[in-house]
Amino acid sequence: MPEGPSIIILKEAVQPFKGQTIQNASGNAGVDIGSFKGQKIRDIRSWGKQFFICLEKTTIRIHFLLFGSYSINEQTKPDKSLRLGLHFSHGALYFYSCSVRIIREELDAMYDWKADVMSDIWDPSRAREKLKAVPGTMVCDALLDQEIFSGVGNIIKNEVLYRIMLHPETITGNIPSKKITALIREARNYSFDFLNWKKAFELKKHWLAHNRKICLRCNLPFIKKYCGKTHRRSFFCENCQVKYN
């Protein structure tokens, strides 16, 4: 569930709760859940993989990590693993096995909103500057850097690198300018394809690299390797995906 586009789907689904007052809150989140009761939802926001429920006094930050999930207006009684349940006069929101934090600071000051690849104000030139600032980083790590490409996860990483035929272990400082342009463009572009395919329940069908065994372009076997400092799975074709040295 966790990559940026999935959070967009959640954000859209939760919009009807904007303006509603929390009648009751439940769950085992290690925060003061009682303080939510009686507060109105001012806004629903997201930044990359983070989801925010802005209340009158504070903001609830939810991060789904690897296994988190949610349900909306679920009829059956939520099980005991419920992390946070927000009950309204009509409907309810349930969040499971996720990280829940209360934010008291001003949200706008906390994140670089132009770094969110799904955002209307996504700024490719800023991403390029940030990449220039870390020339020794492998591109597989750079793509997963939430300060540069907020919302990009491991699936998006693998798909983007395959689309632009770039080897995950390429050092960013060695990548030609045109390829950097393609990298930044596809980080956003594929994320929107991800969003649309996810909505249509056909995301996996379109994977060209992630979890694939064979390169569709040359028919040679894919390499599966835990690359970079992030040690995340990379699926790539050593024949087709160029490594600049």
Place this chain on the structure above:
DNA sequence: TGCCATGTTAAACT
């Protein structure tokens, strides 16, 4: 049934 994964953080090390 054991292994693995769309992720992050904090503790434990060099």
Place this chain on the structure above:
DNA sequence: GAGTTTAACATGGC
């Protein structure tokens, strides 16, 4: 202290 590696968390699918 900085930078790194490791451990921890938690759930569902194969």
